[in-house]
Amino acid sequence: DGGITQSPKYLFRKEGQNVTLSCEQNLNHDAMYWYRQDPGQGLRLIYYSQIVNDFQKGDIAEGYSVSREKKESFPLTVTSAQKNPTAFYLCASSIDSGLVGNEQYFGPGTRLTVT
Amino acid sequence: AQSVTQLDSHVSVSEGTPVLLRCNYSSSYSPSLFWYVQHPNKGLQLLLKYTSAATLVKGINGFEAEFKKSETSFHLTKPSAHMSDAAEYFCVVRLDNYGQNFVFGPGTRLSVLP
Numbered sequence: 001d002g003g004i005t006q007s008p009k010y011l012f013r014k015e016g017q018n019v020t021l022s023c024e025q026n027l028n029h030d031a032m033y034w035y036r037q038d039p040g041q042g043l044r045l046i047y048y049s050q051i052v053n054d055f056q057k058g059d060i061a062e063g064y065s066v067s068r069e070k071k072e073s074f075p076l077t078v079t080s081a082q083k084n085p086t087a088f089y090l091c092a093s094s095i096d097s098g099l100v101g102n103e104q105y106f107g108p109g110t111r112l113t114v115t
Numbered sequence: 116a117q118s119v120t121q122l123d124s125h126v127s128v129s130e131g132t133p134v135l136l137r138c139n140y141s142s143s144y145s146p147s148l149f150w151y152v153q154h155p156n157k158g159l160q161l162l163l164k165y166t167s168a169a170t171l172v173k174g175i176n177g178f179e180a181e182f183k184k185s186e187t188s189f190h191l192t193k194p195s196a197h198m199s200d201a202a203e204y205f206c207v208v209r210l211d212n213y214g215q216n217f218v219f220g221p222g223t224r225l226s227v228l229p
Contacts, residue, residue, distance in 0.1 A: 101166025
């Protein structure tokens with residue numbers, strides 16, 4: 001089956017620790033995205049990548065880092081500099097080939113709790 | 116600036132009655148428009164999309180939406196609500212065909228009463 005996988009589904013960390021969230025896709029999509037979702041709120045863009053070895057900051061990149069060494073993978077690291085890291089994190093991908101109306105495909109999400 | 120407005124943060128309907136979730140956007144360009152659904156603790160699933168073809172778009176699970184350029188609206192409807200429709204719904208606008216210009220609305224929570 002083609003799709004996006006995120007692991008783990010639930011993640012618990014102590015304050016001050018860095019943590020890496022996994023995102024893998026087998027859709028052969030060029031573009032990948034990371035969003036943060038807080039209770040009762042919409043999605044906010046953290047980082048996105050249009051091609052391998054290139055990525056751009058989104059609206060709330062402070063305290064996060066990413067890498068894009070492979071087309072299929074776009075891991076997100078939540079660093080200790082992120083002041084309020086507890087949230088639901090969603091990864092997405094899209095073809096981004098220039099065709100009209102390419103939608104995003106979303107993974108199942110990772111719920112991170114930092115105490 | 117481009118933006119997406121979902122006029123209702125919460126909509127409550129009875130099972131079997133029609134659903135209307137409203138979405139308005141502001142854009143200087145001809146956008147692509149999407150509706151996504153999110154069930155609790157899940158990812159987002161595409162319901163339907165408008166990409167400058169037919170203005171009335173049919174999606175999955177009986178949902179449809181009509182693009183009205185003059186009103187800059189893309190409201191989501193369903194003739195008869197089912198209990199399984201209870202979820203969060205997001206209207207999304209994409210303003211060009213490259214880059215990360217997906218603009219999300221704040222979401223509308225749909226409750227379906229028995």
